[in-house]
Amino acid sequence: MKTNDDQFFREAVSRICGSDNIEKALQECFFFLKHYIPMNQVILNIFDNTTNMAEAVVRVSDDGILLDSIIIPYTRQVKKDMEAYTSRSKRVWMVRRLGDYEGTRHIAEKSGTADFPGVIMDLDLDGRIIGKLTIIHGKETRFSEEHLRLLEILNTPFAFALSHHLKHREIRRLKDIVADNQMYYQEELNQISGGFVIGADSGLKPVMEMVRRVAHQDSPVLLIGETGVGKEVIAKALHRISPRSDKPFIGVNCGAIPESLMDSELFGHEKGAFTGAAVRKRGRFERADRGSIFLDEVGELKKEAQVRLLRVLQEKEIERVGGTETLSMDIRVIAATHRNLEEMIRDKIFREDLYFRLKVFPIYIPPLRERILDIPALVSHFIQKKSVDMKLGIPPSIAPGQIDKLMEYQWPGNVRELENAVERALILYNGQQLQFDGLEASASAAPASPQEAPAPTSLNLDEAMTQHITQALKTAGGKIHGPGGAAELLGINPMTLRHRLKKLGIPFGRAARKNYGPQRP
Numbered sequence: 001m002k003t004n005d006d007q008f009f010r011e012a013v014s015r016i017c018g019s020d021n022i023e024k025a026l027q028e029c030f031f032f033l034k035h036y037i038p039m040n041q042v043i044l045n046i047f048d049n050t051t052n053m054a055e056a057v058v059r060v061s062d063d064g065i066l067l068d069s070i071i072i073p074y075t076r077q078v079k080k081d082m083e084a085y086t087s088r089s090k091r092v093w094m095v096r097r098l099g100d101y102e103g104t105r106h107i108a109e110k111s112g113t114a115d116f117p118g119v120i121m122d123l124d125l126d127g128r129i130i131g132k133l134t135i136i137h138g139k140e141t142r143f144s145e146e147h148l149r150l151l152e153i154l155n156t157p158f159a160f161a162l163s164h165h166l167k168h169r170e171i172r173r174l175k176d177i178v179a180d181n182q183m184y185y186q187e188e189l190n191q192i193s194g195g196f197v198i199g200a201d202s203g204l205k206p207v208m209e210m211v212r213r214v215a216h217q218d219s220p221v222l223l224i225g226e227t228g229v230g231k232e233v234i235a236k237a238l239h240r241i242s243p244r245s246d247k248p249f250i251g252v253n254c255g256a257i258p259e260s261l262m263d264s265e266l267f268g269h270e271k272g273a274f275t276g277a278a279v280r281k282r283g284r285f286e287r288a289d290r291g292s293i294f295l296d297e298v299g300e301l302k303k304e305a306q307v308r309l310l311r312v313l314q315e316k317e318i319e320r321v322g323g324t325e326t327l328s329m330d331i332r333v334i335a336a337t338h339r340n341l342e343e344m345i346r347d348k349i350f351r352e353d354l355y356f357r358l359k360v361f362p363i364y365i366p367p368l369r370e371r372i373l374d375i376p377a378l379v380s381h382f383i384q385k386k387s388v389d390m391k392l393g394i395p396p397s398i399a400p401g402q403i404d405k406l407m408e409y410q411w412p413g414n415v416r417e418l419e420n421a422v423e424r425a426l427i428l429y430n431g432q433q434l435q436f437d438g439l440e441a442s443a444s445a446a447p448a449s450p451q452e453a454p455a456p457t458s459l460n461l462d463e464a465m466t467q468h469i470t471q472a473l474k475t476a477g478g479k480i481h482g483p484g485g486a487a488e489l490l491g492i493n494p495m496t497l498r499h500r501l502k503k504l505g506i507p508f509g510r511a512a513r514k515n516y517g518p519q520r521p
């Protein structure tokens, strides 16, 4: 190595390895190399053999670091070229037109440099090409053998820097997955520490029966019910008993994400896809891969987002915003709504095709006023849970007559409202017994859904039975016998059920089916 080569090498390496941030390092190096080799753009590319995608990992030009990401599929020819490498004698060579050389054609076309001459260097580490460095200058530029010789001196440092960057990137990706899993296990812990379904053996029995039936399939499930009835609780229960239970459960509140961020939230984005997209971000679909995605308030999705969601459901593929790579997804979709989607279809604010995709298996969750027998267990569950959260020591007991009062109330906000009422009572707790005051004032409040008739509130056995059987009929869409029929859901003989229906005066049969609502399975 000549002395000036020695100095050149040291100066260049101090720049290539001078920063953990490869963009910054390449930019520093670019300014230095410009004194020796003509260039107005330098690109570090990788070729991923597993996905057959070529990616411009970093691009630096006279204008600075170019942020828009370029990832494109590469052809068999490129692969051949890479494989032929071992028999090629040169690691650095020039091409008259970047668009004519297979290994650079795709990225050159995408970056508008296809007509330019360039110098290409295979970056070689441990006898394997890990990427390419491409140097580009004006159309008339003639690179010399001396330029190639100088560049080749820097092969190993460039290869090292690229390899270090790729490892760093992989660690970031894995960290992301670990964070996801952590979130998931936290959820699991929450479930174990009391987040299970109260009422699974009473008012929600027909619901849980449906959940158990569908859990082992991959079919989309649509949970329908008023706000606060526990749709998310049921969605988590479904995921938990499904074969995907060891994979993530990712929730999306479709009503809470601004329209402008919806695509990036759901599908992720590439680095530089828009202002502020400084790093690549995985979307919720990608995070939910092999697990379940819970699309809460799906009725709130705007029309454009509905179209994109439909495409994902049909094609089971996503593309990150600003990306070209297509990612296959294996996801169980659980959607939920408190709105009447059929009415929204009539009003042309919800797409019918999306509705049919989502409602493959609809499950109706009845409002709390239709399953008042669950109230005592729910109240006791919330008292236990919140006493721990509020560090109250031994959970207080309930004053006599209070449970009756809670069972007489209509609960327009359903279980959520009940949970809040318990919390309020605990805050006001004076060391005696728990009182639930302030409910009477809103006892006449209308139910959250105008479609639902108020339930009987008496504890009379016949009335409670009527309520329970009516719920099973609603879940079964009025069907009595056969799979999914009310008799099966209730675990009794269809003949016995018919007998009880007559005795209790509950309408049934073909003519009465309309009573059990079109949205209910």
Ligand SMILES: Nc1ncnc2c1ncn2[C@@H]1O[C@H](COP(=O)(O)OP(=O)(O)OP(=O)(O)O)[C@@H](O)[C@H]1O
Residues within 6 Å of the ligand: 195, 196, 197, 198, 199, 204, 225, 226, 227, 228, 229, 230, 231, 232, 233, 234, 296, 297, 336, 338, 415, 416, 419
């Ligand atoms: N069966 C249940 N067992 C235990 N907790 C429940 C049950 N149902 C609801 N909850 C609790 O009530 C609250 C509301 O439930 P959840 O968020 O699942 O309702 P939702 O129907 O999804 O509401 P929204 O329509 O507003 O999204 C939560 O804190 C939840 O833990």
